[in-house]
Amino acid sequence: MSYPGMRDLKLREALIFERSREGRRGYSLPEEDLTGAESILPAELRRDELDLPEVSEVDVVRHYTRLSTYNFSLDLGFYPLGSCTMKYNPKVNEKLVRNPQFTELHPETPVRFAQGTLKIMYEMQRMLAEIGGFAACTLNPSAGAHGEYTGIGIIRSYFAKTGDTKRKKIIIPDSAHGTNPASCALNGFEVVVLESDEHGKVDLATLKSLLNDEVAGIMLTNPNTLGVFESDILEITKMVHEAGGLVYGDGANMNALLGVARPGDMGIDVLHYNLHKTFSTPHGGGGPGAGPVGVCQKLVEFLPNPFVVCENGVYSFKNSSDAMGRVRSFYGNMGVTLKAFIYILEYGREHLGETAKNAVLNANYIKACLKDYYHLKYKSDTLHEVVFDDSEMPNHVTTMDIAKALIDRGYHPPTVYFPLIVHGALMIEPTESESKETLDEFIEAMIDIAEKAKSDPENILNAPLSTAISRPDETLAARKPVLKWVRN
Amino acid sequence: MRYLPITDSERKEMLEKIGVKSVDDLFSPLPKSVLLKKELNIPSSMSEPELEKMMDELGKENCGANMLSFLGGGCYRHFCPALVDQMISRSEFYTSYTPYQPEVSQGTLQAIFEFQTMIANLFQMDVANASMYDGATAAAEAVLMAHKIQTKRRKVLIASTINPQYLETIRTYTSFVVDTIELLEMDPATGCVAESELAKIDSDTICVLFQYPNYFGMIENLKKISALTHEAGALLIPVVTEATALGVIATPGSIDADIAVGDGQALGIPMNFGGPGVGLFTCKEKHVRKMPGRLIGETVDRNGNRCFVLTLSAREQHIKREKATSNICSNQGLMATAASIYLATMGKQGLRDVALMNLKRADYLKKKIASETACRIAFNGCNYNEFTILAPMDACELLKAFGEKGILGGIAAKKYFPELDNAVIVNTTEVHTYGELDRFVDALKEIAGGAK
Numbered sequence: 001m002s003y004p005g006m007r008d009l010k011l012r013e014a015l016i017f018e019r020s021r022e023g024r025r026g027y028s029l030p031e032e033d034l035t036g037a038e039s040i041l042p043a044e045l046r047r048d049e050l051d052l053p054e055v056s057e058v059d060v061v062r063h064y065t066r067l068s069t070y071n072f073s074l075d076l077g078f079y080p081l082g083s084c085t086m087k088y089n090p091k092v093n094e095k096l097v098r099n100p101q102f103t104e105l106h107p108e109t110p111v112r113f114a115q116g117t118l119k120i121m122y123e124m125q126r127m128l129a130e131i132g133g134f135a136a137c138t139l140n141p142s143a144g145a146h147g148e149y150t151g152i153g154i155i156r157s158y159f160a161k162t163g164d165t166k167r168k169k170i171i172i173p174d175s176a177h178g179t180n181p182a183s184c185a186l187n188g189f190e191v192v193v194l195e196s197d198e199h200g201k202v203d204l205a206t207l208k209s210l211l212n213d214e215v216a217g218i219m220l221t222n223p224n225t226l227g228v229f230e231s232d233i234l235e236i237t238k239m240v241h242e243a244g245g246l247v248y249g250d251g252a253n254m255n256a257l258l259g260v261a262r263p264g265d266m267g268i269d270v271l272h273y274n275l276h277k278t279f280s281t282p283h284g285g286g287g288p289g290a291g292p293v294g295v296c297q298k299l300v301e302f303l304p305n306p307f308v309v310c311e312n313g314v315y316s317f318k319n320s321s322d323a324m325g326r327v328r329s330f331y332g333n334m335g336v337t338l339k340a341f342i343y344i345l346e347y348g349r350e351h352l353g354e355t356a357k358n359a360v361l362n363a364n365y366i367k368a369c370l371k372d373y374y375h376l377k378y379k380s381d382t383l384h385e386v387v388f389d390d391s392e393m394p395n396h397v398t399t400m401d402i403a404k405a406l407i408d409r410g411y412h413p414p415t416v417y418f419p420l421i422v423h424g425a426l427m428i429e430p431t432e433s434e435s436k437e438t439l440d441e442f443i444e445a446m447i448d449i450a451e452k453a454k455s456d457p458e459n460i461l462n463a464p465l466s467t468a469i470s471r472p473d474e475t476l477a478a479r480k481p482v483l484k485w486v487r488n
Numbered sequence: 489m490r491y492l493p494i495t496d497s498e499r500k501e502m503l504e505k506i507g508v509k510s511v512d513d514l515f516s517p518l519p520k521s522v523l524l525k526k527e528l529n530i531p532s533s534m535s536e537p538e539l540e541k542m543m544d545e546l547g548k549e550n551c552g553a554n555m556l557s558f559l560g561g562g563c564y565r566h567f568c569p570a571l572v573d574q575m576i577s578r579s580e581f582y583t584s585y586t587p588y589q590p591e592v593s594q595g596t597l598q599a600i601f602e603f604q605t606m607i608a609n610l611f612q613m614d615v616a617n618a619s620m621y622d623g624a625t626a627a628a629e630a631v632l633m634a635h636k637i638q639t640k641r642r643k644v645l646i647a648s649t650i651n652p653q654y655l656e657t658i659r660t661y662t663s664f665v666v667d668t669i670e671l672l673e674m675d676p677a678t679g680c681v682a683e684s685e686l687a688k689i690d691s692d693t694i695c696v697l698f699q700y701p702n703y704f705g706m707i708e709n710l711k712k713i714s715a716l717t718h719e720a721g722a723l724l725i726p727v728v729t730e731a732t733a734l735g736v737i738a739t740p741g742s743i744d745a746d747i748a749v750g751d752g753q754a755l756g757i758p759m760n761f762g763g764p765g766v767g768l769f770t771c772k773e774k775h776v777r778k779m780p781g782r783l784i785g786e787t788v789d790r791n792g793n794r795c796f797v798l799t800l801s802a803r804e805q806h807i808k809r810e811k812a813t814s815n816i817c818s819n820q821g822l823m824a825t826a827a828s829i830y831l832a833t834m835g836k837q838g839l840r841d842v843a844l845m846n847l848k849r850a851d852y853l854k855k856k857i858a859s860e861t862a863c864r865i866a867f868n869g870c871n872y873n874e875f876t877i878l879a880p881m882d883a884c885e886l887l888k889a890f891g892e893k894g895i896l897g898g899i900a901a902k903k904y905f906p907e908l909d910n911a912v913i914v915n916t917t918e919v920h921t922y923g924e925l926d927r928f929v930d931a932l933k934e935i936a937g938g939a940k
Binding site for chain 1: 551582601609610654799804819
């Protein structure tokens, strides 16, 4: 066995509230007599008891340090979570964005005192537009789903302006992320589901049958969630445009194309990027991310407000009266945008395309090495990720069991049970960050699991055995929700 | 490239295993016509020392970052203990994904469960979720949630005194969903919603959404708004954009809020030109299944040990798709963790001290401005750490003159309220010394004149 496995030091840790001792303090503030200060407010505007922990600084540090050891993280090991693009998060980005000249800048600072950040925003709007083949790009959305919401909102505003208001439907392939239909619904669109064909792709005849003058557009992930590139993309976008619709591109899988091809050149009108996937900003255990949206020329005026412009070398904000509106406070997750800016410049025009090329190479290598051990529902060529399933597993071993067995072998599991069109899906995305020996070790672990599923299924069914907890009772959590700690 | 470990000879081996000649062959599903034929128009690759230099130079152009600042308006500079950044810089927190695999995500899950507990306690509400993008989107989603609860009603009432960016965001999200959005207009004497406007609350009202302290820094008539809203059977949605205020001010729970939202940036998160912060979302327990966003719940593992999981996901997009309560599929995980670490460190007494220091400074500054300068305090009523002054001159002129003295004097209200030509919204927090407050007043005297 050459894969890492899991063996570690884990200290038990209670909730921070349970560490609390009356009168204990962990903070340091200037000496100041605050007696009577509360009477500045009338009694009826004052709060009563505030239930927060009373702990020392050492308590806090031990608490969060111990908690951190219960997490698997990208810096710890291979994290082949499909569709999430868990690529390495460069440390130089983390260091440079902590410069107080950026972190201590208030968003209402007059623009003449904030030219550094505004210049970065302007450059990011331009570079992201260039990378995707678009006319312009907004940095406002805070996450991928927020980008989807914004992009579909731009489409809504476009049809409101053109007066074509009966276009109330958006076509979405059944392989799409759940956020796609949810983002359409949030914008008041009705979702029409397009069934994928036997290759896991959009079938042109099926698409044609769904297109009419009530369709606002199609929402397409390309390569799709199977990692399969929609090779009819030029026909698809042409058909949708001829029917009067617009094409939305979900940029979740942009890492497969980065610097190799541009969605805008394929006829895609709107696309959201995930800076936390394609552009290396850390996922932070769930966020913050950023979901900039690029658009073609005719949609520029509908981008949300505000937008950064440059006149005579001075950067400032501009609002458009046709804009879809504002999608959040201020201008977006600038702390995240800064990291992506540094990332793009480190690769530069010479090397950016190498990310996609190595990511696609790594994914195809895993596919080639594992296809004799795990079932592939769709045989189509794939780019940056591969989706196996559990349909040929013996002894009732399921995808969930395989995922948990991978944990014992020292890996974060792939994305499981998605896309929905593959029953028991195991979606593996290695990214360009991984070395061949990491991939080989992972492959060895996957093969070991496939073999143990036959010879020693208990080993798989009881996994994980090496983690802080064993499998949790999720049904109980949902049936009797306990969503906060309550003092006894 | 240092982040690309595959060597040429390894690449050759891998291509052989795959059974293709070159990496380009792997891209054969793409139409040839869309493959990039020229270099992208972006700058040339930079090394780490070059990147450092560039970012350093760009940073220097943000001279606003080191000016004495009295800017607030939804983003606040507070003291933050050093350990907060130290802790969230542990890569076990920041390089992990959403906690889909609970066995290897207990760190994030427990931290967010504690966050939910702290926010619920701070707001005195039954339930808090794992967080939203920011306060503005939390407010927009709160209106959408209220609309789903109150299916037979048509009208949303919003105080005109809320942060204008929140109002714009709510309009973006809801204007085509709800039949009517009406504003509760301001009383020019109090800077709060006019009492007469509360007559708009009726049996057709879905919800009443208002902010406190409001955009002008004023604390609305909480009791009266609450009583009239509930009498009409509408949902009460207070918004708190300055979360440290709840260290001393009456909570959303204490006025019987149905849904309460806010922004947690003030809780140990740097301003970063407006993001990332953390949206706070709380509600009464009976509405939890209509709540947007991620929720962490307590359960047990196979051995009966307490542990935490993502729960009530039947509300969410990956299961419900277009019928989900929202499209959100993440939270501001790391920022929520930062806010929790801040709240744990400050604790019960520390947060109260911070709140009192803010209250005291604003009171000091307000009184000094009123007695020593030609400006007057715009509105009668109570404030927390922000208030509005009326200058004897145009607000933008005043702020420009402040800028020349190296001071960011506040926000010109006319940016969003054109009728308030001379009004400046001023914020002070515990980071200001009393000497700095005096410096503000001295500058104001020089620019606008002393008391007559």
